[in-house]
Amino acid sequence: MKSITADPVSWDAFERIFHPRNVAIIGVSARGYTFGTGIMSSLKTIGFEGKIYAVNPKGGEFNGMKIYKSLGELPQPIDFAIIAVPAEHVPKALEECRVMGVTGAEILSAGFSELGTEEGMRLEQEIRDIAAKGIRVVGPNCFGIYCPRSGLTLLPGPDLSRTSGPVGFVSQSGGMSIDFAHIGKWMGIGFSKMISFGNGADLRETELLEYFGEDPETKVIAMYIEGVKDGREFLSVLKDVAAKKPVIINKGGLTEAGGRAVQSHTASMGGTRNIWESVIRQAGAVQVGGLWELAQTCLAFSLLPGRVYENIIVAGGGGALGVEACDAAERYGLGLPMLDPEMTEAILEFLPRPGSSARNPIDAANPFVDPRAYREVFTLAAQDPRIDVQILIQLLHHYKSLSSGMGLESPKEITPYRELAGVISEVAAETGKPLVLVMPDFKQGRESMDIEEVIREARQAFLDKGVPVFDDLNSCLRALGHVSLYYARRRSRERL
Numbered sequence: 001m002k003s004i005t006a007d008p009v010s011w012d013a014f015e016r017i018f019h020p021r022n023v024a025i026i027g028v029s030a031r032g033y034t035f036g037t038g039i040m041s042s043l044k045t046i047g048f049e050g051k052i053y054a055v056n057p058k059g060g061e062f063n064g065m066k067i068y069k070s071l072g073e074l075p076q077p078i079d080f081a082i083i084a085v086p087a088e089h090v091p092k093a094l095e096e097c098r099v100m101g102v103t104g105a106e107i108l109s110a111g112f113s114e115l116g117t118e119e120g121m122r123l124e125q126e127i128r129d130i131a132a133k134g135i136r137v138v139g140p141n142c143f144g145i146y147c148p149r150s151g152l153t154l155l156p157g158p159d160l161s162r163t164s165g166p167v168g169f170v171s172q173s174g175g176m177s178i179d180f181a182h183i184g185k186w187m188g189i190g191f192s193k194m195i196s197f198g199n200g201a202d203l204r205e206t207e208l209l210e211y212f213g214e215d216p217e218t219k220v221i222a223m224y225i226e227g228v229k230d231g232r233e234f235l236s237v238l239k240d241v242a243a244k245k246p247v248i249i250n251k252g253g254l255t256e257a258g259g260r261a262v263q264s265h266t267a268s269m270g271g272t273r274n275i276w277e278s279v280i281r282q283a284g285a286v287q288v289g290g291l292w293e294l295a296q297t298c299l300a301f302s303l304l305p306g307r308v309y310e311n312i313i314v315a316g317g318g319g320a321l322g323v324e325a326c327d328a329a330e331r332y333g334l335g336l337p338m339l340d341p342e343m344t345e346a347i348l349e350f351l352p353r354p355g356s357s358a359r360n361p362i363d364a365a366n367p368f369v370d371p372r373a374y375r376e377v378f379t380l381a382a383q384d385p386r387i388d389v390q391i392l393i394q395l396l397h398h399y400k401s402l403s404s405g406m407g408l409e410s411p412k413e414i415t416p417y418r419e420l421a422g423v424i425s426e427v428a429a430e431t432g433k434p435l436v437l438v439m440p441d442f443k444q445g446r447e448s449m450d451i452e453e454v455i456r457e458a459r460q461a462f463l464d465k466g467v468p469v470f471d472d473l474n475s476c477l478r479a480l481g482h483v484s485l486y487y488a489r490r491r492s493r494e495r496l
Helices: 008-018 035-046 087-099 118-132 174-185 205-212 231-242 256-266 273-283 291-303 319-331 340-347 371-381 397-407 417-431 446-464 473-495
Strands: 022-027 051-055 067-068 080-084 103-106 136-138 144-146 164-171 191-196 218-227 247-251 286-288 312-316 389-393 434-437
Touching: 008 103, 008 136, 008 205, 022 035, 022 087, 035 051, 087 103, 087 118, 118 136, 118 164, 118 218, 144 174, 164 174, 164 205, 164 291, 174 191, 174 218, 174 291, 205 231, 218 291, 231 247, 231 273, 247 273, 247 291, 247 319, 256 286, 273 286, 286 473, 291 473, 312 319, 312 371, 312 473, 319 473, 340 371, 371 389, 371 417, 389 473, 397 446, 417 446, 434 473
Parallel strands: 022 051, 022 080, 051 067, 080 103, 103 136, 164 191, 164 218, 218 247, 247 286, 312 389, 389 434
Antiparallel strands: 144 191
């Protein structure tokens, strides 16, 4: 594989694929819903900033928009094409793109090697042969590309965020891509670029990983992989990239049943668990066990300073949550050092009595502690030189019961989440020690939709201040452990 950094032509091709000046959609139908009309609607809704052309040999109109019969009829050269025609017509459409000088194309169509048929494999080989002549191809059997800055979006992604962020995602699965994009929108994960490459007839995991490794917009790289084309080449690139940027890998198909599933999904060989765990560890990357862990880990990497975290303070919640914190912290390589008696007494001055304790974990005895008290608590605790990060557990659902008892219409009237978000972000900035919010929601019945709204608004208020928010303590500590272990390994390698 030719290095992207050593080949300006390859780099320019990637840039024009992710940031095309115009797009041709081949397979837009004048009637009914097709993948072509679906991606057309999605691009228009999200606000793609370039020119969009519809192409179909039958011509006609779609919502008042002219459908051209071929690329040759278009009034200008095309940077990027989206192919959404039946599988048997894909090679012809792709060859037309190549001949007309299109830089790259994504093939949304399915019906290739994932079927396991001779016909499907033959058609996919034709795609490879055409790509080798001078056009870059994403897919087939994929959802395509999401790039907030340019307005490209995945097939079912008209409502994704247009705000760019530091996380790049490379995925063999289209469904995983769109799910992650939706999760990121409310969880607070901003994406630089996302690419679903499906069967990977041309562009695949290794070359895309190398590109993201050099992409200045991407600071954290996430991957969903079912199989790789060349294991040694992938490991070599992974080592190089993970040495400078966090690479988080969710590997599908590590069980016998999972291996069978990925074979029918994207015609990939899953590989054994032991081999993959060894490869990822050897490369210095981070392995996660599913979509939610992937998202939580990306959140931590993107919002927390990149450093080793050894010891934590946990405050709020209740006694049992404190016990859970101690157990989970040890599981993920984190410590909760006991605060000295003088510090403990100073913190207790700001907590409700009786019932509170402040040795670490800090049990605040009730969920209605004034935000100004937490300012003092975390400012004091941050003075302990052993502490690297502080965690606040807030049980906002208790404000539901409190507001009902007070005869209020909504818990929003008394829940001080905006003030608390400001306090937490200010303490983090003043002390130089990050603060993280854990906000469980134990009231999820229909009768508690009002507090659900408050919790969602609270999440956004904290994210607006740059404070990462997790739904449960275990997820928070696991993500924090991933960040710490990555930077510890990277520091060890840099010393060699």
